[in-house]
Amino acid sequence: MRSSVIVFPGSNCDRDIAVALQKMQFKNKMVWHKETALPKSDLIIIPGGFSYGDYLRSGAIAGKSLIIEEVVKAAKFGSLVLGICNGFQILTETGLLKGTLLRNKNLKFINKDVHIKVINNTTKFTSKYKLNQILKLNIAHNEGNFFTDNDHLKELNNDNLIAFKYSDEKGNTSNLSNPNGALDNIAGIFNDKKNILGMMPHPERMVDNLISNKDGVNLFSSLLG
């Protein structure tokens, strides 16, 4: 499977994801944001970091970059697009995903391992997980507080577009297991066609027992089909 990782000034998880992709046998290319053409790719990844120093709003400037126009086109043709952390913020700024990521409710940058629950395991991103499986992934963000309007929230629930929710290790989703104030504990969502996934937790940091755990592996193996 061919993948492309888009790199912006201020991206800082681009190499982590490249290592994870390589480990999982993806044929990966790194794409600088000033490129105007995308290499042929089955999967486009917008990595985490602080593109453009989070100026204006997280992801706002990156969301208007040259390469993003190509990403939007590819996404509309059905390419798979994965946005992680700042990548999720960028996807909301482009309009590929609805909703937005507000400042964490406690106003602090949160960097810790949290539990998330798999809410939909019938997509190309999540098919190798079990329904309601609990994963332990790392989050590291200042703006991860997912927010959207009521209509979109209804759509997310009715059309099964919620990928992951923050939970405790037993799978309870409540305020107590909500690290950042996200609406309904939402940690990751799909677009209506389910070819785009945006998520705040970092699966690429969880692909090796030596440094963490392997809970992120199945996201990549799902994509490989």
Next chain:
Amino acid sequence: MKLISVKLSPLNSKKNKLKFSVTVTLKKDVLDPQGKVVQNTLKNLGMHDLKNIRQGKFFEIEINEKDEKLAQEKVNEMCKKLLVNLIIEDYKINILK
């Protein structure tokens, strides 16, 4: 003749530019944690009459356009395209004289 027109130009060039301010605030139903913290701190400082604070952003925009209406439309477009996230933010445009 040319000299005269050059002499007049500073006046004209002043009029060729218009200046606007844009204020961006979070919408009413969107939680503004920063505003809340500022509010609590001011209350702790003894400002008990304080009812509510919303924190926002402020832009000063100069634009090469002499027609006020056209200029305002351009600023409005800037807001919609980049400066404002319409899902969570409201904005107000004012002309600065």
